[in-house]
Amino acid sequence: MEIPLPNFSFTTLVLFSSFIFLLITKALKKSKPEKNYVNLPPSPPKLPVIGHLHHLVDGLPHHALTKLNQKYGPILHLKLGEVSAIVISTREAAKEVLKVQDPACADKPESISGKIMWYDAKDIIFSPYNDYWRQMRKICILELLSARNVKSFGFIRQDEASHLIKSLQSSAGQTINLTEKVYAFTSSITCRAAFGDVLKDSDTLVPMFKKAIIMAGGFELADLFPSFKLLHLLSWNKYKLLRMRRKLDTILDDIIEEHKLKQSGEFGGEDIVDVLLRMQRNGELKFPITNENIKAIIVSTTLPLRTDKSLLANRR
Numbered sequence: 537m538e539i540p541l542p543n544f545s546f547t548t549l550v551l552f553s554s555f556i557f558l559l560i561t562k563a564l565k566k567s568k569p570e571k572n573y574v575n576l577p578p579s580p581p582k583l584p585v586i587g588h589l590h591h592l593v594d595g596l597p598h599h600a601l602t603k604l605n606q607k608y609g610p611i612l613h614l615k616l617g618e619v620s621a622i623v624i625s626t627r628e629a630a631k632e633v634l635k636v637q638d639p640a641c642a643d644k645p646e647s648i649s650g651k652i653m654w655y656d657a658k659d660i661i662f663s664p665y666n667d668y669w670r671q672m673r674k675i676c677i678l679e680l681l682s683a684r685n686v687k688s689f690g691f692i693r694q695d696e697a698s699h700l701i702k703s704l705q706s707s708a709g710q711t712i713n714l715t716e717k718v719y720a721f722t723s724s725i726t727c728r729a730a731f732g733d734v735l736k737d738s739d740t741l742v743p744m745f746k747k748a749i750i751m752a753g754g755f756e757l758a759d760l761f762p763s764f765k766l767l768h769l770l771s772w773n774k775y776k777l778l779r780m781r782r783k784l785d786t787i788l789d790d791i792i793e794e795h796k797l798k799q800s801g802e803f804g805g806e807d808i809v810d811v812l813l814r815m816q817r818n819g820e821l822k823f824p825i826t827n828e829n830i831k832a833i834i835v836s837t838t839l840p841l842r843t844d845k846s847l848l849a850n851r852r
Contacts, residue, residue, distance in 0.1 A: 577611040577622060580604055587615030589760070601625070617760030619645065639665070647759045648768070649752030652777040659832035668823045672833075679811045692728045696721055730837045731791060732807040741787050745835070748780050788831045808837060 582588045591614075592600045604612055605625045612623040624630050633641050642665040644650070650662045660676060663669040679685070700721045704712070751773060758767040758774070768774065795809045806814065809830065816825040 577613040578608040579613045579615070580608060582615055585617070587617055589616055617757075618762060619760050645759075646762070648756055648771060648774050649777060652774070652781055653748055653752045654835060655828040655832040657832075658826075658829045659836040661836045671821060671823055672829075675811070675815060679815070680808055685806070685811075689725075689729050692725055696724045696728070699724070726837060728807075730808040730834065732795075732810070741784075744780065744784060744787075748777070748784070751777055751780065784835070785831070788834055789827070791834070792827055792830055809834070 580588060580591055583590055591604060594600055601612075601623055602625075604614075605623065610624070610626040611629055612625075614621045614623060624633055644657070644662055644664060646657070650657045654662045657663050658668075660669065660672045663672065700717060703717065756771065756773060758764070758771045761767050791809065792813070795807075795813055812825055812830045812833065815821060816830070
């Protein structure tokens with residue numbers, strides 16, 4: 537909820553906040569000398585405490601970054617509060633970061649949303665680049681995406697493609713949103729590969745996922761000032777995410793229990809939850825898989841889900 541501040545522009549508010557943070561920092565004597573890094577890319581002028589945040593409040597952030605890149609070059613160093621960030625704006629630099637120097641740049645920063653919605657980053661997408669991530673990647677390649685498993689899901693793709701075609705044919709002469717239809721098509725395939733069938737609770741779970749993604753993707757001031765513990769306590773979005781996760785837990789726990797009760801499928805024909813539960817039972821992994829790991833991977837797997845009742849209805 538936005539609090540109206542009629543006498544202050546957003547820039548003025550940011551500058552005022554910078555001054556308050558500076559006073560708090562000095563009062564608590566928490567300020568530490570900044571490390572002297574060498575060979576950092578160029579940077580625009582920065583302010584105390586907030587760093588370069590004031591450069592991003594004038595219009596859309598990507599427009600502001602474009603202007604900064606035009607002025608300071610294709611590789612830019614920004615200090616966002618206490619967090620350092622490197623902005624890349626050329627394909628050559630992107631190739632260097634994402635391919636050549638990938639191991640050095642593969643780690644992910646911690647965030648409140650990652651800790652809450654992805655169970656302390658226990659999934660694959662948001663997990664730090666470490667031995668646990670390598671273990672889960674190996675399971676993904678050898679088990680979830682094995683040639684036999686991918687082939688076993690062929691009938692799902694054919695069945696969902698047939699439903700999509702019938703849905704388009706039934707809408708002949710009417711205006712349709714093809715983007716939503718295609719998203720729903722891929723969502724149904726993902727659900728059936730992940731859970732063995734289209735979700736029973738799709739009408740409840742999918743909108744919750746969409747809402748959670750919006751909440752988790754928003755600007756979180758506490759993430760930019762990790763040393764200010766008071767900001768973490770006062771983060772309203774943190775408590776909204778916790779409430780959202782408790783609701784998701786109820787549904788996800790039911791999904792896991794249903795898979796535990798049913799007879800396991802044959803190897804090569806299992807869904808994602810079956811595979812993870814089998815690995816959990818084996819107990820031979822360096823990092824044992826818990827229910828939280830499974831729920832985190834389910835959330836990551838179902839990130840692209842979109843609602844379309846004509847395609848996400850239960851199909852037996």
